Amino acid sequence: MNREEILKKTVEVIYECVPEMEGTELSEESVINTDTAIDSMGFTMVICRLEGIFGIKIPDRQWTKLSTLGDVISAIEKQLKKQGRLA
Amino acid sequence: MRFGSFSEMTGYYAERTPDSPALVFEEGGSVKALSFSAFHGRIRERAEELKSAAVLGAGSGAEGPAGVRCVGVFCTGSLDCVVDILAAARAGFQQVLLDPMASDELLKEQIGLSGADMLLGDEDLAEEFEEFLRPAGQAPDLKAGRILFFTSGTTASARAVALSEASLCCSAYNGGSLLPLDPSDRLLLMLPLNHVFGFVCGLLWPLSCGASAALGRGPRHYADDMAFFRPTAVSLVPLLLGFLLKNGLLNEELRLMLIGAGECPPALIRAVKDKGIRVSFGYGLTETSSGLALSLGDDPYALTVCPDDEIRIASDGEIMVRAPGSMMEGYYRDPEATARAFSDGWLMTGDLGLIGEGGRLWITGRKKDIFVLPDGTKVYLPEYEAKLSEVLAGRDFALFMKDGAVCLAVSGGKSEEDGIAEAVLPLMKTLPRGQQIRRILMTGAIPRTATGKVRRWALAEEVN
Numbered sequence: 281m282n283r284e285e286i287l288k289k290t291v292e293v294i295y296e297c298v299p300e301m302e303g304t305e306l307s308e309e310s311v312i313n314t315d316t317a318i319d320s321m322g323f324t325m326v327i328c329r330l331e332g333i334f335g336i337k338i339p340d341r342q343w344t345k346l347s348t349l350g351d352v353i354s355a356i357e358k359q360l361k362k363q364g365r366l367a
Numbered sequence: 368m369r370f371g372s373f374s375e376m377t378g379y380y381a382e383r384t385p386d387s388p389a390l391v392f393e394e395g396g397s398v399k400a401l402s403f404s405a406f407h408g409r410i411r412e413r414a415e416e417l418k419s420a421a422v423l424g425a426g427s428g429a430e431g432p433a434g435v436r437c438v439g440v441f442c443t444g445s446l447d448c449v450v451d452i453l454a455a456a457r458a459g460f461q462q463v464l465l466d467p468m469a470s471d472e473l474l475k476e477q478i479g480l481s482g483a484d485m486l487l488g489d490e491d492l493a494e495e496f497e498e499f500l501r502p503a504g505q506a507p508d509l510k511a512g513r514i515l516f517f518t519s520g521t522t523a524s525a526r527a528v529a530l531s532e533a534s535l536c537c538s539a540y541n542g543g544s545l546l547p548l549d550p551s552d553r554l555l556l557m558l559p560l561n562h563v564f565g566f567v568c569g570l571l572w573p574l575s576c577g578a579s580a581a582l583g584r585g586p587r588h589y590a591d592d593m594a595f596f597r598p599t600a601v602s603l604v605p606l607l608l609g610f611l612l613k614n615g616l617l618n619e620e621l622r623l624m625l626i627g628a629g630e631c632p633p634a635l636i637r638a639v640k641d642k643g644i645r646v647s648f649g650y651g652l653t654e655t656s657s658g659l660a661l662s663l664g665d666d667p668y669a670l671t672v673c674p675d676d677e678i679r680i681a682s683d684g685e686i687m688v689r690a691p692g693s694m695m696e697g698y699y700r701d702p703e704a705t706a707r708a709f710s711d712g713w714l715m716t717g718d719l720g721l722i723g724e725g726g727r728l729w730i731t732g733r734k735k736d737i738f739v740l741p742d743g744t745k746v747y748l749p750e751y752e753a754k755l756s757e758v759l760a761g762r763d764f765a766l767f768m769k770d771g772a773v774c775l776a777v778s779g780g781k782s783e784e785d786g787i788a789e790a791v792l793p794l795m796k797t798l799p800r801g802q803q804i805r806r807i808l809m810t811g812a813i814p815r816t817a818t819g820k821v822r823r824w825a826l827a828e829e830v831n
Binding site: 311321323328344348 | 468587589796
């Protein structure tokens with residue numbers, strides 16, 4: 281799995297958890313709490329779903345530091361690396 | 368029942384209904400219960416441990432006058448955390464309730480201001496922030512039984528409201544006398560304990576009625592805690608209610624819902640009532656240890672003032688409050704701010720309202736330059752706008768709220784919108800999610816009153 285694949289999956293999850301976002305173009309630079317109008321509840325759902333899919337747990341205190349889609353992907357990468365599932 | 372301290376509360380039921388569940392929690396994937404008797408015993412035991420300082424995770428050992436210490440508790444919402452808070456009070460400590468999800472900067476500031484000399488609630492966090500504890504030898508203004516709540520996530524400097532066991536218990540009594548819970552009730556605590564609404568209406572309210580509090584498992588379980596704990600009552604903020612309704616997550620045993628800490632759209636209240644659930648809306652402030660008035664009848668916006676509280680309306684419509692039992696001691700180490708908050712012994716709330724039929728209170732708006740977001744967070748506009756003025760130098764702009772979201776109006780043409788968005792982006796990255804600007808409105812002149820105040824409602828009306 282590489283960063284691009286994680287991005288693809290993350291965008292899928294955002295569309296699934298926040299249906300009103302479907303069709304919105306998202307990139308790593310998208311500030312997902314403003315550009316995409318995902319409220320804190322939607323954001324919680326997205327992160328929980330991603331944790332389940334990737335089999336990871338992003339520490340609670342890191343949640344508040346996740347601003348852009350790129351931040352979320354980096355956090356997932358970091359946890360996957362910790363588990364030795366990502367080079 | 369009216370209680371003067373947490374120990375008196377748990378001790379009362381430990382004696383009369385020792386086997387009734389006080390706390391319900393998750394352990395190993397199952398629902399477990401801790402009886403009033405066992406809960407009270409654990410608090411007593413833990414208080415002794417704390418007093419002996421034998422089990423402290425992190426701390427400098429500094430003491431204040433007459434041996435009073437100040438403990439910072441990271442409010443994780445776990446069983447241990449609840450026991451620690453109540454035990455620290457029993458041990459005669461001053462304590463400050465901390466949000467484990469807050470930014471590093473905010474936690475450092477809050478630990479420093481409170482004079483905490485030990486940290487509990489989360490070993491990793493206690494270790495991480497140990498260096499910011501009060502050094503030995505320094506003795507700030509400490510008082511046994513004082514509990515500090517920081518006003519919810521603001522862009523302002525940290526401001527702690529000094530409450531006490533007695534004021535919090537009085538507030539719980541006020542709520543319980545208007546909305547009594549039955550000992551068989553189970554109230555789900557989904558809100559953080561470092562917010563006074565969560566602490567009083569999620570924990571003390573059920574305990575003061577001899578009912579049980581189910582300890583929610585945090586944001587990861589917002590979607591399944593109702594199904595897991597099967598509560599009969601719940602206290603919520605509007606944002607969380609919207610989420611639960613949208614996803615069909617309310618359990619069928621639910622019979623009572625208390626909504627507070629922000630405006631709640633009528634559609635949400637109707638949707639809950641349609642499910643046969645009684646809805647009560649609560650109005651209160653951190654400064655008054657939470658609840659001042661609750662709606663009891665069919666109209667969720669017609670509020671009955673709590674028994675110990677007195678409310679009157681100033682000539683300009685501002686709600687003034689006297690709450691002898693539940694009023695704050697003051698803003699901690701800020702006598703000027705405390706003095707400014709009162710007029711002739713009445714707390715000036717900054718909210719606007721009117722008193723109507725049967726002495727009931729209707730909230731009509733806010734006087735202060737503050738937005739209250741749907742999750743209860745307050746946004747202090749002068750400071751937010753001061754930061755924006757640094758990145759929007761020379762532009763005429765104003766913040767306004769629409770549908771629970773912070774919006775920015777800037778005088779200028781539509782073609783400039785992208786440039787404005789780019790300019791504010793670095794600032795947005797430093798702000799909590801709910802406080803970030805969700806929408807930019809390019810407009811003509813920013814509407815103002817004759818005295819120069821922004822007519823924010825006019826901006827909100829401009830947005831479809």
